[in-house]
Amino acid sequence: MFTYADRIKPDGHTITTYLENLIAKRYQIPTFQRDVVWEKENVKKLWDSIYKFYPLGSILIWKTSTQLESHRQIGGIKFADDFHSNEYQYILDGQQRTTALLTSIYGGKIEKKDNFDPTLYIDLTVELTDSTDDISYTKRFLFWDEIDDNNGQIKAN
Template identity: 95%
Template sequence: MFTYADRIKPDGHSITTYLENLLAKRYQIPTFQRDVVWEKENVKKLWDSIYKFYPLGSILIWKSSTKLESHRQIGGIKFADDFHSNEYQYILDGQQRTTTLLTSIYGGKIEKKENFDPTLYIDFTVEFTEITDDTSYTKRFLFWDEIDDNNGQIKANSGKKKRHEEKLLVSLRDIIKNPVEIERNLHKNGYGDFENPYM
């Protein structure tokens, strides 16, 4: 038997576990949730907070036996309308952060931004000076349109494209999929010392 005190309780999950649950379609987005409104700057700031080990705030999940109309997508992932369960889990607060986390790593589509690739990259060569550094994230975290030099046509991106080819600027997904390969590449290029900021 549950008491009122048991109805709301915090659970701690890693970002990886949370995203795995999203990919397994364990959460639903109720139709009353607003559209994704975050811009590139918001995405970069969220990842800067993660990079600095700042708390991200809570994400409110409502577990219920009630099936709501639910047809929203998260980053282009369609959640089955014919899904039946004894318990449904609805994201009530944290949709913007959820979409940012998922699409930054796994790509996807953002509603009303069909031509935008939300995959995020990190440039290992951007130095981290101190915890109060509030500007380097704009250079550390990049989207493909900030890296692609269009075969040398965009001179401002040439250095970033070169670092990408050298695997010193990689996607967040590559870090998850191939951490050993990335570490091996850093070591091969003389950055293998664990005290090195790139590591």
């Protein structure tokens, strides 16, 4: 017998697979979700957790045959207005982490943060001091405006 509880199940997708699905526009964010509110520090702490192999928490995806009228952009990725499918996948929980992951790797734009370049750079020479190190991430993960570019000699790539 099929129950509603059978419909809720975890999928073991890797971060890479999740990001590939985002780039392929398989997930959408409904407009009833709040705006992106994370600041630089939140993004750095997320990447510090990944660096330390800590759990990231879950991301709740609603799979449905219902098409909502409008969607938010994810990292500047705009879905075509004529996007149709038999199944829609909406991100109901995890929008902040999703946007941080996508834009810190691939760049892009975050709505209402026009002057912010979300691309994150990693200095792998910065080592952890011990298992409780909660400081080194501030030097390991940097946004371009935090990098000393030697008076323009170092260029973003």
